[in-house]
Amino acid sequence: MTRLVALRLGGGLVTLLLTSLLVFGSTSVLPGDAAEVALGRSATPERLELYRAQMGLDQPPVERYADWLVGTTQLDFGKSLIEGITLDIAGGGQGTGVPVTDLIRPRLKNTGILLLVTLLILIPVSIVIGTATAIARGSKFDGFMQTAMLVFTAVPEFTLGALLALFFGVLWPILPAVSLQVTPKSLVLPVATLTLTAVAYTARFIRAGVINALAADHVQMARMKGLPERLVIRRHVLPNALGPTLQAFALVVGWLAGGVVIVEYLFAYPGVGEGLIRAISGRDVPVVQAYTLIIAATYVVANLIADLLTVALNPRLRTTS
Amino acid sequence: MSRRQLLQRAGVGGLILGAPSWLSACGSDPDRAGSTGGTTGVSGTSVSPGTTGGPGSTASPATTGAPPATGGTLKVAISWGQSETLDPQAVAGTGNVIARNFAVYQRLFVRAPQSGGGYDGVLAQSIEGNADATQYDIRLTEGVNWADGTPFVAEDVVYSLQRILTEELGLEGFGYLQMVDTEGIRKMDDLTVRVPLLYPYADFQAQLADRVILMVKDGTTSFETLNGTGPFQYVTTEQGRRIVLERNENYWRDGLPYLDQLEFINISDQTAAVNALQTGEVDVVEVLDPANRRIVEADGNLQVLSSDSGGFQPFVMDTSRAPFDDPDVRKAVRLLADRQKIIQAAQDGQGLLGNDLSSPFDPMYASDIPQREFDPDEAKFLLDKAGVDRFVLNTSDVGSGILPASLAFAQQCQEVGVNCETSVSPADSYWNNIWLKEPFFVSGWGDRSFASLYLIGLAPDAPQPETAWDDPASHKIFEEAMRTIDDAKRKELLGEVQQALWDDGGYVIWGFSTLVSGARDAVEGIEPNVNRQLNDFNFENVRISV
Numbered sequence: 050m051t052r053l054v055a056l057r058l059g060g061g062l063v064t065l066l067l068t069s070l071l072v073f074g075s076t077s078v079l080p081g082d083a084a085e086v087a088l089g090r091s092a093t094p095e096r097l098e099l100y101r102a103q104m105g106l107d108q109p110p111v112e113r114y115a116d117w118l119v120g121t122t123q124l125d126f127g128k129s130l131i132e133g134i135t136l137d138i139a140g141g142g143q144g145t146g147v148p149v150t151d152l153i154r155p156r157l158k159n160t161g162i163l164l165l166v167t168l169l170i171l172i173p174v175s176i177v178i179g180t181a182t183a184i185a186r187g188s189k190f191d192g193f194m195q196t197a198m199l200v201f202t203a204v205p206e207f208t209l210g211a212l213l214a215l216f217f218g219v220l221w222p223i224l225p226a227v228s229l230q231v232t233p234k235s236l237v238l239p240v241a242t243l244t245l246t247a248v249a250y251t252a253r254f255i256r257a258g259v260i261n262a263l264a265a266d267h268v269q270m271a272r273m274k275g276l277p278e279r280l281v282i283r284r285h286v287l288p289n290a291l292g293p294t295l296q297a298f299a300l301v302v303g304w305l306a307g308g309v310v311i312v313e314y315l316f317a318y319p320g321v322g323e324g325l326i327r328a329i330s331g332r333d334v335p336v337v338q339a340y341t342l343i344i345a346a347t348y349v350v351a352n353l354i355a356d357l358l359t360v361a362l363n364p365r366l367r368t369t370s
Numbered sequence: 371m372s373r374r375q376l377l378q379r380a381g382v383g384g385l386i387l388g389a390p391s392w393l394s395a396c397g398s399d400p401d402r403a404g405s406t407g408g409t410t411g412v413s414g415t416s417v418s419p420g421t422t423g424g425p426g427s428t429a430s431p432a433t434t435g436a437p438p439a440t441g442g443t444l445k446v447a448i449s450w451g452q453s454e455t456l457d458p459q460a461v462a463g464t465g466n467v468i469a470r471n472f473a474v475y476q477r478l479f480v481r482a483p484q485s486g487g488g489y490d491g492v493l494a495q496s497i498e499g500n501a502d503a504t505q506y507d508i509r510l511t512e513g514v515n516w517a518d519g520t521p522f523v524a525e526d527v528v529y530s531l532q533r534i535l536t537e538e539l540g541l542e543g544f545g546y547l548q549m550v551d552t553e554g555i556r557k558m559d560d561l562t563v564r565v566p567l568l569y570p571y572a573d574f575q576a577q578l579a580d581r582v583i584l585m586v587k588d589g590t591t592s593f594e595t596l597n598g599t600g601p602f603q604y605v606t607t608e609q610g611r612r613i614v615l616e617r618n619e620n621y622w623r624d625g626l627p628y629l630d631q632l633e634f635i636n637i638s639d640q641t642a643a644v645n646a647l648q649t650g651e652v653d654v655v656e657v658l659d660p661a662n663r664r665i666v667e668a669d670g671n672l673q674v675l676s677s678d679s680g681g682f683q684p685f686v687m688d689t690s691r692a693p694f695d696d697p698d699v700r701k702a703v704r705l706l707a708d709r710q711k712i713i714q715a716a717q718d719g720q721g722l723l724g725n726d727l728s729s730p731f732d733p734m735y736a737s738d739i740p741q742r743e744f745d746p747d748e749a750k751f752l753l754d755k756a757g758v759d760r761f762v763l764n765t766s767d768v769g770s771g772i773l774p775a776s777l778a779f780a781q782q783c784q785e786v787g788v789n790c791e792t793s794v795s796p797a798d799s800y801w802n803n804i805w806l807k808e809p810f811f812v813s814g815w816g817d818r819s820f821a822s823l824y825l826i827g828l829a830p831d832a833p834q835p836e837t838a839w840d841d842p843a844s845h846k847i848f849e850e851a852m853r854t855i856d857d858a859k860r861k862e863l864l865g866e867v868q869q870a871l872w873d874d875g876g877y878v879i880w881g882f883s884t885l886v887s888g889a890r891d892a893v894e895g896i897e898p899n900v901n902r903q904l905n906d907f908n909f910e911n912v913r914i915s916v
Binding site: 079080081085086087088093095096099100129131132147152211214215218219222225226227229314315316317319323324326327330331 | 609648652802
């Protein structure tokens with residue numbers, strides 16, 4: 050078990066390293082840099098040079114990446130290239146950007162809240178729907194749920210979110226249409242959007258898993274033993290159905306960590322997604338790096354947890370070491 | 371009605387109330403209040419101290435039916451750029467920075483809010499040039515103080531101007547004050563500053579009215595806490611999200627501002643911003659595109675704030691590069707623009723028609739030059755003559771209406787059989803990669819005096835030589851005009867320069883933008899202003915009625 054965790058963690062670190070290389074490489078390839086964005090139309094060659102010198106952008110990319118990597122291993126994510134900068138050579142020629150950690154901390158917290166609330170609702174709801182539709186498969190209820198969920202899968206989250214904002218924010222104004230601040234009320238629509246988009250996926254996964262498990266020999270056996278159906282489902286069907294479903298949840302967490310970008314933009318929610326969009330258009334490489342690493346790390350950790358849980362739920366996998 | 375300076379009230383609500391609610395904040399200007407449709411008068415707004423006797427003298431509850439309200443927080447959804455620098459003299463490109471700067475700091479002069487008004491004094495009362503326009507005496511306003519309570523004096527102005535002119539600081543205003551003899555600026559007495567110029571420049575007041583020529587206190591080198599003369603004090607910024615300001619209790623104009631707190635909020639998606647306006651989460655939305663304007667108009671609780679402006683979004687031809695180095699081609703391209711239709715496509719039909727000349731509100735504007743009309747036959751003849759059968763307009767979504775205007779123009783060309791293609795680039799890299807680099811591209815300008823635009827975009831050493839305008843004769847006349855203090859004489863000379871630009875220049879100026887914002891009905895005191903959105907981002911007279 051320890052070995053498995055160590056192996057996976059090592060693999061995760063390699064993934065993160067590759068991600069950071071990829072992101073650094075692609076932001077370097079993008080036209081323009083932070084100096085050009087910050088100075089905009091008033092950029093003169095002298096000012097660009099001054100800005101780049103102050104922010105260390107005149108160093109070769111390899112050196113900048115190495116600097117960043119060394120800093121990151123010591124948990125120093127560097128300073129923003131664009132936020133809080135005052136161009137001032139008299140100030141000693143030092144970059145005066147806001148530290149990346151200060152910049153992303155509040156947003157990270159907000160997105161964390163959004164994701165956590167979404168998961169807390171999504172997981173039980175999809176287990177209930179998935180199991181119920183599996184047991185009642187072929188019935189009118191199942192047919193209705195399948196169709197309804199198909200609709201939500203088919204509608205992209207930005208359309209769904211906009212529609213929800215229109216109905217519950219404007220036409221029947223019971224909820225804020227934008228989430229300028231994080232309050233229980235302002236969380237409702239973003240969480241609903243994320244949940245509705247994801248629930249179809251996870252519930253269908255669970256439904257398939259449960260149907261498979263229902264047909265398994267040991268379930269038939271349990272029934273023939275005369276166990277009540279409720280106990281059969283809880284003790285024999287769900288644990289077996291949840292195994293593959295956990296992987297689906299891990300994927301969903303990864304998807305949420307990234308897909309939250311669109312929903313946050315839509316509701317002006319002050320989270321990681323909005324910050325990432327802003328950092329990318331500002332060519333603010335250290336900030337982009339930090340955000341993407343966090344998203345990638347979420348993905349890695351979610352998958353790791355899913356794997357461990359799968360092992361825990363399925364005794365057959367425990368014997369490998 | 372040709373020059374509508376009206377602040378439109380949306381829907382039936384405005385009609386029932388009769389008099390627009392903003393009337394309450396400009397009681398000193400009955401002329402404008404009486405004719406919402408066609409005012410031309412020079413307005414005495416808050417910027418001249420004589421008209422600001424405090425809330426009691428300007429409020430006119432009888433006409434609005436509601437008592438004037440003070441206090442409260444105004445939340446404004448405003449355009450947001452990447453730079454959020456707190457240095458008021460540094461680059462100011464987007465609403466968040468300009469509005470914050472204007473709330474905390476002030477200029478010596480501002481351009482009048484209405485056409486033909488010239489300049490209004492804020493921190494200065496008057497400016498007087500010598501006979502050959504090489505030296506100016508600026509008389510400062512009495513009784514002004516900084517937020518920390520200390521008086522605003524000549525030393526502050528000397529310091530501020532010299533700071534802007536310190537090249538190493540890389541401040542935006544450096545280019546605008548390039549004619550100033552930095553070392554020579556000096557204090558004459560506590561309220562008089564003398565500014566000598568390196569060469570004659572008769573339009574100097576316009577330079578002082580630029581958005582980045584803001585006054586900071588003598589000796590200021592850091593901008594962590596801001597000490598300005600403006601109506602609000604800076605509290606905090608949440609990067610990329612929100613700026614919070616509060617009432618400056620020491621503000622030098624008695625009784626102002628009315629608001630306790632002012633917040634600027636970044637809502638990148640305009641639809642979300644309008645949703646927030648409808649649900650009351652924000653009180654004002656700075657920019658509305660035509661679709662959202664209709665939504666706001668249709669909502670009985672909201673008002674559309676609209677004002678003509680001299681801002682323009684030209685198609686720019688580089689006169690030094692083929693095929694636009696041929697004057698015939700430039701003329702042809704300008705004849706191909708069906709301006710009314712472009713305005714329809716880009717601005718929903720709102721805004722003044724363009725005649726390929728900038729600055730329609732400048733007293734120096736050559737209004738006697740005839741309007742250029744759509745003439746595809748002549749255009750095709752000229753293009754054939756020049757042997758040009760194809761050109762590409764490089765465009766991007768870098769300003770409201772620019773993309774639809776570009777597409778409408780290309781379509782007009784194609785309809786008459788001229789092969790004009792559009793190449794659309796991403797907005798975030800447009801200014802660095804396309805602008806000034808391609809031979810035919812789009813641009814965007816705020817309202818400026820003709821001379822100041824000439825200095826930035828057309829003069830021999832212009833920092834933004836969009837059209838690569840290289841006409842020694844025009845440059846010479848311009849220099850002569852800048853030596854000419856006499857307004858009528860100068861107008862004649864600048865008229866000649868404008869004629870040359872109209873004949874041979876590289877700008878296709880098809881129209882002037884209308885500034886369209888939205889607000890809740892309860893928001894009062896945001897008057898039309900040709901310079902910028904939301905009364906040139908002036909919130910000192912704004913209040914929220916209950």
